[in-house]
Amino acid sequence: MAPEMTKVHPLIVRIAHWLNALAVLIMITSGWKIYNADPQFDFKFPDEVALGGWLAGALQWHFAAMWLFVLNGIVYVTYGILFGHFRRKLLPISPLAVLRDVAAALRGKLGHDDLTVYNAAQRAAYLALILLLIVLVLTGLVLWKPVQFYWFGQFLGDYEGARLLHFFAMAGVAFIVVVHIIMVALVPRTFPSMFTGRVRRSA
Amino acid sequence: MKKIMGSSFEKYRTPEVARMERRLFLKQGLSLGALTLLTGCAITEEEGVQTVLSRMSGFNDDVQAWLFNPNRLAPEFPESRITNPFPFNAYYSEEEVIDVDGGQYKLELGGMIKERRPWTLPELYALPQVTQITRHVCVEGWSAIGKWTGVRFSDFLQRVGADTTAKYVGFQCLDDYSTSIDMATALHPQTQLTFKFADQILPAKYGFPMKLRMPTKLGFKSPKHIASMFVTNQYPGGYWEDQGYNWFSGS
Numbered sequence: 001m002a003p004e005m006t007k008v009h010p011l012i013v014r015i016a017h018w019l020n021a022l023a024v025l026i027m028i029t030s031g032w033k034i035y036n037a038d039p040q041f042d043f044k045f046p047d048e049v050a051l052g053g054w055l056a057g058a059l060q061w062h063f064a065a066m067w068l069f070v071l072n073g074i075v076y077v078t079y080g081i082l083f084g085h086f087r088r089k090l091l092p093i094s095p096l097a098v099l100r101d102v103a104a105a106l107r108g109k110l111g112h113d114d115l116t117v118y119n120a121a122q123r124a125a126y127l128a129l130i131l132l133l134i135v136l137v138l139t140g141l142v143l144w145k146p147v148q149f150y151w152f153g154q155f156l157g158d159y160e161g162a163r164l165l166h167f168f169a170m171a172g173v174a175f176i177v178v179v180h181i182i183m184v185a186l187v188p189r190t191f192p193s194m195f196t197g198r199v200r201r202s203a
Numbered sequence: 204m205k206k207i208m209g210s211s212f213e214k215y216r217t218p219e220v221a222r223m224e225r226r227l228f229l230k231q232g233l234s235l236g237a238l239t240l241l242t243g244c245a246i247t248e249e250e251g252v253q254t255v256l257s258r259m260s261g262f263n264d265d266v267q268a269w270l271f272n273p274n275r276l277a278p279e280f281p282e283s284r285i286t287n288p289f290p291f292n293a294y295y296s297e298e299e300v301i302d303v304d305g306g307q308y309k310l311e312l313g314g315m316i317k318e319r320r321p322w323t324l325p326e327l328y329a330l331p332q333v334t335q336i337t338r339h340v341c342v343e344g345w346s347a348i349g350k351w352t353g354v355r356f357s358d359f360l361q362r363v364g365a366d367t368t369a370k371y372v373g374f375q376c377l378d379d380y381s382t383s384i385d386m387a388t389a390l391h392p393q394t395q396l397t398f399k400f401a402d403q404i405l406p407a408k409y410g411f412p413m414k415l416r417m418p419t420k421l422g423f424k425s426p427k428h429i430a431s432m433f434v435t436n437q438y439p440g441g442y443w444e445d446q447g448y449n450w451f452s453g454s
Contacts, residue, residue, distance in 0.1 A: 038343040055343065056447035057256075063449065064259035146340060147277045147419050147454050148270050159338065159346050 005198045008116050013085065014197055016076035023069035024133070024173065026051060026061055031170060033058030040167060063144075070137060077130070090123045098124040105183075112187045115199040125176050132172045139166040260449050267451040273387050277418030277454075280336045285401070286347035289339075291408045292422060294380065294442065300408045301378050303428060308412050314373070314433030317364025324412055328398060330354045330362075335393055337418035339425075340454050342443075351416045353397035357390040365434045373439035374415065374426035382426050382441035384417070385451065393418050396429075421452040 009017075032045035033052045052058025080086040097120035104110040105121050112119075118126070142153035142162035156162045184191050193199045291297045309321035334352040341347075360367060367390060373383040388394060397416040398405055405411045410427025417425055423443050433439075444450045 034344065038341070038345045040344075056443070059342070059449065060256040060260055060447060063263050064256055067259070143344075145267075145270060145454060146338070146346075148272060148275060150275075150278055159340065163344065 005200060006116055007197055008193055008199050009197045011197060012079055014194060016072055017194060019068060019072040020076065023065050023072060026065035027069055028170060028174060030058040030061035030065065034062060040164065066140065073133060089118055090127050093120060093123045093127065115190060115193065125179065129173065129176045132169045135169040136166060136173065139169065263449060264451040267453045268385060268387065271387055271453050273391055277337050277393055280348050282336065284348050285336060285350055289347055289349050290345065292341060297408055301428060302407060303377055303411055305412050310429065311431035312363055313431060314435045315366035315369045316434050333395065335395065335418065337393065339422050341422045342448060342452065350401050351395060351397045352399035352402065353395045353416065355392065356394040356396050356415065357392065359396050360389060369434045370436045371439055373433050373435060374429055375431045376426050377428040377430045380426060380442050382424055382444065383439035384420065384424060388417060388419055388453065391419055419454055421454055423448065424452050
């Protein structure tokens with residue numbers, strides 16, 4: 001009998017995922033080059049992984065890719081909320097379940113029998129990623145226009161506070177992306193589904 | 204010492220030269236980044252990448268002009284928040300700061316301005332002045348709070364009969380720097396032709412005899428050691444802008 005295929009990722013989610021991957025890659029690597037112009041901490045990012053060649057080039061990349069990043073993000077979040085995608089895939093989520101699944105993952109014992117359902121560790125990671133990306137947009141707006149957006153910049157630590165938050169949110173995103181890629185490498189049959197949208201019902 | 208007079212207008216890059224310079228810069232500047240990102244892709248695509256990035260920067264100019272609220276004031280701070288020492292920044296090092304003879308100095312006016320006679324420093328100092336303690340945000344990311352005193356720029360433009368329906372105000376500086384701003388920002392109430400820093404005559408490193416202070420723009424948009432200014436409808440560009448920095452650079 002042919003393996004039963006089942007739909008896991010709607011087309012709009014797959015498109016948004018890859019556009020977001022491209023946009024975030026550009027935003028983060030050009031952001032590293034911008035950071036290098038005036039490092040807040042005692043290190044710089046290696047030029048080999050920093051995009052733009054010099055500050056002006058990096059800024060051009062950053063402020064061009066931000067449109068792709070934000071517009072794609074708006075489409076994805078709107079879809080996720082209005083069409084119940086987030087509710088179906090990311091909820092419910094409990095701190096206990098997250099701890100249990102993260103602990104299991106660290107021991108290499110987290111099962112992936114049913115790819116149509118996200119485990120609690122996945123739900124936490126994907127939710128955290130969405131929230132961190134929203135923080136990056138909001139702090140980014142304050143950094144881009146500290147005078148025009150002064151009023152809501154006050155909620156994000158004003159210019160200098162937003163600058164730190166922007167950095168740490170980037171670090172959080174980078175961490176989640178690295179873990180995400182490792183997990184895909186460990187469970188490789190999840191990878192084609194990000195293109196085809198379908199998986200076998202069970203392994 | 205630099206010569207103070209001498210028309211600086213002929214030094215302007217024509218748009219063609221500026222475009223060529225921009226292209227050269229982008230070729231050099233983006234190749235590393237493009238390689239990082241597009242490893243394996245045809246090198247010829249670089250040209251396309253450059254075009255897209257330049258166009259996006261132009262689009263961002265329009266968006267920023269639309270976002271800019273001419274009545275929204277930049278926050279002012281108490282004296283206790285002033286950054287000390289205030290950072291020096293220019294396209295050259297602090298040792299190369301020019302020494303301008305204030306006695307010989309004259310501010311030249313050009314373009315769409317009715318009264319284009321040059322202004323001496325005593326004449327400028329005699330104008331009504333205002334003080335602001337505002338934040339300077341650098342394109343590099345750092346920020347610093349300083350205290351500046353000078354003439355409200357919109358008052359000065361009105362006094363000399365500038366055509367405020369024109370699009371741009373351009374600046375040519377004694378240190379061979381140049382830049383230009385949109386008229387809306389030129390007329391913003393906090394845009395100031397600055398003669399003093401921290402209640403002292405503007406020190407050389409901060410732009411003696413005068414700079415344009417704009418708390419609504421990034422620091423590099425502020426010309427120091429201003430030699431001449433002109434009002435125009437033709438895009439004047441600027442030293443950094445011609446190399447790829449975003450022209451509007453509002454904050």
